[in-house]
Amino acid sequence: MQQIINFFLRNKTFLLYLFLMFLAIVFTIQSHSYHRSRFINSANFLTGGIYNSVNNVQSFFNLRHQNDLLQEENNYLKSILYNSEGKLQDVFIDSTQFYGNYRFTPARIIKNSYALNNNVLTLNKGKKDSIKQDFGVITSKGILGIVDKTSNKYATVLSILNTNVKISAQLKNTNHFGSLVWNTESPNMVQLTEIQKIAPLKKGDTIITSGRSIIFPKGIRIGTIESFELDAAENFYTINVKLFNDMTNIEHVYVIENTDRDEINTLLNNE
């Protein structure tokens, strides 16, 4: 017994090192797998608070560009609204009711990241604004990511520039679908894999979300085809998709909630 205690006392530095290293490796491995419980995330009141107050200042320097983006989107929506004869002429918005399955919440990105392998962003909305795990996040131009962890006032978003994220996407012209992944090489290029060989592809075709998951509705624009090639077995295409979003400069985003998701989840789990 005496010897065991002596051994621990003699090697206490090394043992403490091993313990801390083990802890760090556990945190690292957790961060490399999708939606594992993690304590180390930036959606807490300390880091969220610091990022939020710094972003309050920083966002002033980017106002002009963000205003232009919002105006561009407004312009697009107005051109749809006033060109649709009769159908949408009387737009009456009753904010006490929701039409359809999807509820949108506006939010702001307070921490952007695009140079790592697993990029995680931070939002300034959280549980208080009824944002939960697995809600989709889009910008005015296209898709952005999936909500991961939430705290009271902040939430983290797994960006599509994250090797753990897979999103179901399809061609706009036909219904061939595959999954969207990222090979970490460029922040404005993602890869659409598992597209059947039979699918007619053309450079410049649009890729949209397929609506097969409960996270995103069908038809959110993702990007255009930059190049494509068959994989080694020559069965599936791997397509390089150029994103509509400029991932290095985003601020205003919309969080999408599928109001039927609990029902769909119970249905899927009962099978």
Added chain:
Amino acid sequence: MNNVIFSFSLRFIVLVLVQVLILNHINFLGNINPYPYVIFICLFPINNNRLLFLLISFLLGLTVDLFSDSGGVHAAASVTIAFIRPVVLKFCFGSVYEHQTIKFKNVDFGAKIIYFTILVLIHHIILFSLEIFNISRILLVLQKTLFSGIFTILLCIVSSIIFSRKT
């Protein structure tokens, strides 16, 4: 004594904030970022309380991780260089270290550069291999280690010259 604790806490907070708010967003040539917060570990006063030193280094790395959502990669790298620091000190400063009389502000400049270089490169190689976490992309790890390492070493040396008090 209180003065020392205060100045090191201040250094800790300033280094973490500068790292996560400014230097993590440089992205020079796409993805090269310096990580000069390791200067805190390099210049920590040398005494016999190594357990405290390991814990503080771990805390430093973990704080940076907390801000950058990277799991525990910075914590692992920081605690490792804190653990091997005595060996590197002995290698770089030799007899001065043996007699426990070392003061960082009056050591030989060349030896100091070598000391920073060894610690920064070890830190970065652990950091990037854990971050990329893929043995088949070892070349990318080495490339990032080299480029970010040069950037970090430059910043460490410059800041240690600027902030050293000539008294």
